[in-house]
Amino acid sequence: MDENQKAFYFFSYKSQLAAQSTRSQISLSQSQEQASMAFQSRIKVQNRDPLALRRKLSPAELIPLDEEILELYDDFSRNYKLLGHINQTEPFSSKQSQFEVIMTQPIQAVKSARSFDSEELFCEQKNKLVIARFKFYYFRLKIKGRPSPLSLCFNFIERVMGLKIYLSTKVEFPSSFNADQFVQSKYATLQSQHNHKKFHENYLYISLHCETDTRLNIKVQFGKQSLNQTENIAKKQKSEVSEQLPDIQVEESQFRRSIFTNKDKIVRNLNVTQNCMNKKFKFLFDLQSERISKLKSALQNKKIVSREFQISKLLKYQARQIIPEYRKYERTFKQRYSVLQQLQINWLQTVFVLQLVDSLNLCLNEIKKAYHIRASGMLLAWRWKLNILLVLKRNGNTIQERSIYQAKMVLKSHARHIKKTIRLQATQVLHSVLTQTLPVISLKNRMIKVRSIVLSVQVKFRWLKNQKRLFYDRFWKNINQLYLQVLTELQNKGKQMPEKPVLLKRPSIYLIDTYC
Numbered sequence: 001m002d003e004n005q006k007a008f009y010f011f012s013y014k015s016q017l018a019a020q021s022t023r024s025q026i027s028l029s030q031s032q033e034q035a036s037m038a039f040q041s042r043i044k045v046q047n048r049d050p051l052a053l054r055r056k057l058s059p060a061e062l063i064p065l066d067e068e069i070l071e072l073y074d075d076f077s078r079n080y081k082l083l084g085h086i087n088q089t090e091p092f093s094s095k096q097s098q099f100e101v102i103m104t105q106p107i108q109a110v111k112s113a114r115s116f117d118s119e120e121l122f123c124e125q126k127n128k129l130v131i132a133r134f135k136f137y138y139f140r141l142k143i144k145g146r147p148s149p150l151s152l153c154f155n156f157i158e159r160v161m162g163l164k165i166y167l168s169t170k171v172e173f174p175s176s177f178n179a180d181q182f183v184q185s186k187y188a189t190l191q192s193q194h195n196h197k198k199f200h201e202n203y204l205y206i207s208l209h210c211e212t213d214t215r216l217n218i219k220v221q222f223g224k225q226s227l228n229q230t231e232n233i234a235k236k237q238k239s240e241v242s243e244q245l246p247d248i249q250v251e252e253s254q255f256r257r258s259i260f261t262n263k264d265k266i267v268r269n270l271n272v273t274q275n276c277m278n279k280k281f282k283f284l285f286d287l288q289s290e291r292i293s294k295l296k297s298a299l300q301n302k303k304i305v306s307r308e309f310q311i312s313k314l315l316k317y318q319a320r321q322i323i324p325e326y327r328k329y330e331r332t333f334k335q336r337y338s339v340l341q342q343l344q345i346n347w348l349q350t351v352f353v354l355q356l357v358d359s360l361n362l363c364l365n366e367i368k369k370a371y372h373i374r375a376s377g378m379l380l381a382w383r384w385k386l387n388i389l390l391v392l393k394r395n396g397n398t399i400q401e402r403s404i405y406q407a408k409m410v411l412k413s414h415a416r417h418i419k420k421t422i423r424l425q426a427t428q429v430l431h432s433v434l435t436q437t438l439p440v441i442s443l444k445n446r447m448i449k450v451r452s453i454v455l456s457v458q459v460k461f462r463w464l465k466n467q468k469r470l471f472y473d474r475f476w477k478n479i480n481q482l483y484l485q486v487l488t489e490l491q492n493k494g495k496q497m498p499e500k501p502v503l504l505k506r507p508s509i510y511l512i513d514t515y516c
Contacts, residue, residue: 121206127218129208137208138173143199146222148192150204153219155186162211169193169201179207 121127121141131137143150154165165183167190168174176182181190192199396402434441 121218121220123220123222127220129216129218131208131210131214131216133210133212133214135209139206139208140172141204141206141220142202143169143204143222144202146199148195148197148199148222149224150190150199151221152183152188152190153186153221154188155217155219157215157217158212160210160212160214160216162209164209166207168205169203172205174205174207 119137119139121139123141123146129137156163163184164176165188166174166176166179167181167183167188168179169190170180171178174180181188190204193201392402395405
């Protein structure tokens with residue numbers, strides 16, 4: 001719809017330019033005629049005798065207008081003079097509002113419906129703007145770091161119709177579709193997001209659209225102080241100045257009276273009547289000329305208003321003629337937009353399918369990697385389990401054997417750990433024991449040596465004694481054999497022998513051996 005609005009305003013802008021050109025020509029010609037008539041009337045009055053003119057003219061001739069119109073003109077002139085006095089006395093006031101600074105330079109760049117430039121507004125000041133009808137104007141206001149809330153006041157000099165104000169902190173060119181706030185009144189307030197004390201956005205973007213030509217002032221205020229308070233302050237200052245004006249006028253009149261009393265009374269009496277008459281006729285003549293000029297200006301304004309009314313009718317007629325072209329353009333635009341939208345949807349579908357395929361491929365690859373990692377982890381765990389079982393079976397087949405083996409290894413490791421300390425302690429103990437038992441050990445060694453010698457002597461003695469016994473046994477055995485042989489021989493020879501042979505007894509033999 002933004003493009004449609006822009007197209008409509010583009011066609012209306014063309015018709016408006018033509019209407020503005022005609023209206024400007026008419027107003028220029030009328031103003032020239034009015035200026036020439038006023039100049040000619042002044043020349044005629046100067047050529048005539050003013051006193052004769054004043055004598056000839058009567059009050060009925062000087063005031064030929066209606067009383068209501070005259071009262072209205074009097075009120076207007078009185079207010080105009082009062083405003084002039086206020087504008088003269090305002091620079092001398094000590095209390096001045098912070099909103100009294102007016103930007104005299106109007107915004108030069110005219111923003112149309114197809115323009116995408118934005119003018120920047122000034123903070124804490126009045127921004128004077130000139131708005132043409134049926135056009136969009138875009139402005140921006142820097143609000144970053146400023147206190148919240150933001151107060152905006154739109155003061156219109158002329159009457160306004162069809163005013164639309166769109167505010168946004170995100171969209172640079174806000175409209176009825178994307179604006180954060182829509183305003184149709186003179187005042188607008190904007191809070192920061194999440195109710196912060198300061199604004200975190202960079203700019204506030206404002207778009208204006210009006211159906212009539214107008215001038216306005218935009219007042220900007222940050223913080224909780226409202227613009228109504230500042231306007232009330234300005235009004236109070238003006239009322240104070242207006243209250244002080246009568247006192248000033250009274251003082252001036254008293255001063256003039258004091259000066260006037262010092263003059264000669266005769267001269268004063270002569271001049272009073274003449275001055276009063278001159279002032280009266282001058283005042284009436286000025287009043288009549290002023291009212292005539294005001295009447296002419298009112299008639300001229302009436303003509304201008306009627307002319308503008310005719311121009312507005314012409315614009316409406318031209319707009320009605322443009323409507324079929326606009327409808328045709330709208331249909332073509334909608335067709336192109338639908339085709340473009342369908343193409344965008346197709347492209348989005350293809351891109352979505354490609355992204356979906358890519359994501360599915362990534363998911364499958366991740367699943368494969370996960371299964372591979374899981375299988376490799378299970379294989380590695382099975383290998384470690386097998387190796388651990390083999391190591392455990394080396395220590396024993398049953399739990400008791402493995403526990404005994406582990407206790408043995410623990411004791412071994414503990415023994416290895418305390419081996420050095422035990423060895424040192426043992427060497428110290430042995431050294432002390434050996435030093436203490438060295439004499440005993442040496443005596444024992446000597447006794448052992450003597451005992452070994454004695455034992456060896458005993459063994460040798462026993463061996464020799466046994467050899468000796470064996471020798472004597474063999475010796476006496478041989479003697480007995482020889483004795484028996486001799487006996488047998490003697491018997492054979494016939495000699496008588498004793499009945500029994502006498503053999504030597506062994507004890508006797510031992511005795512012989514001992515004493516021989």
